Amino acid sequence: KQEVTQIPAALSVPEGENLVLNCSFTDSAIYNLQWFRQDPGKGLTSLLLIQSSQREQTSGRLNASLDKSSGRSTLYIAASQPGDSATYLCAVGGDTGRRALTFGSGTRLQVQP
Amino acid sequence: NAGVTQTPKFRVLKTGQSMTLLCAQDMNHEYMYWYRQDPGMGLRLIHYSVGEGTTAKGEVPDGYNVSRLKKQNFLLGLESAAPSQTSVYFCASAGLAGGGELFFGEGSRLTVL
Numbered sequence: 692k693q694e695v696t697q698i699p700a701a702l703s704v705p706e707g708e709n710l711v712l713n714c715s716f717t718d719s720a721i722y723n724l725q726w727f728r729q730d731p732g733k734g735l736t737s738l739l740l741i742q743s744s745q746r747e748q749t750s751g752r753l754n755a756s757l758d759k760s761s762g763r764s765t766l767y768i769a770a771s772q773p774g775d776s777a778t779y780l781c782a783v784g785g786d787t788g789r790r791a792l793t794f795g796s797g798t799r800l801q802v803q804p
Numbered sequence: 805n806a807g808v809t810q811t812p813k814f815r816v817l818k819t820g821q822s823m824t825l826l827c828a829q830d831m832n833h834e835y836m837y838w839y840r841q842d843p844g845m846g847l848r849l850i851h852y853s854v855g856e857g858t859t860a861k862g863e864v865p866d867g868y869n870v871s872r873l874k875k876q877n878f879l880l881g882l883e884s885a886a887p888s889q890t891s892v893y894f895c896a897s898a899g900l901a902g903g904g905e906l907f908f909g910e911g912s913r914l915t916v917l
Binding site: 695722723725727733734735736737740742780782784787788789790791792793794795796797 | 835837839844845846847848849852854860862894896898903904905906907908909910911
């Protein structure tokens with residue numbers, strides 16, 4: 692059974708700092724990995740989608756990497772801003788038949804002004 | 805763009821009552837999902853559908869039923885609500901194209917007293 696772990700569970704940084712969020716998964720037979728942002732009381736917003744054949748994806752100040760062989764992904768946020776404060780969720784897709792995602796518990800990020 | 809719409813957004817039930825959550829997507833997606841999110845935990849898959857008229861069980865299906873009579877709609881039913889079903893419920897959809905990217909609704913917060 693796939694298990695997804697996100698470390699740390701919570702993180703507080705000063706504005707402007709570059710930071711890395713970590714995600715690990717136990718079964719490397721995945722077909723994609725998706726990073727989401729969730730604001731309190733809100734739904735999930737897709738940030739980046741990495742296919743299993745890709746090593747990284749970039750969108751603005753965000754960069755996500757994928758190392759399938761080691762079962763790891765990182766989300767790099769450059770020059771963090773208070774508006775980046777949210778919970779970040781990592782999810783892996785392991786079954787192309789149903790295309791469902793298995794989620795980690797998330798990293799709650801607070802960027803201090 | 806509506807995307808994925810869930811109704812209702814909030815509901816309070818008494819133990820033993822029944823209710824139905826409605827999910828509607830306007831992206832012509834084949835795949836639809838119901839997840840639940842509990843404090844400190846990632847999202848867990850309840851049921852899913854890979855096409856109109858099909859449904860299947862996810863990780864935590866007990867106490868729930870689903871139907872997908874129309875491609876754009878996915879209904880989640882609770883026949884006899886229990887306090888353990890107090891949670892936030894998210895619906896998601898994915899298309900055949902797009903590399904398996906999931907799109908989520910805003911969530912439905914259910915409290916069972």
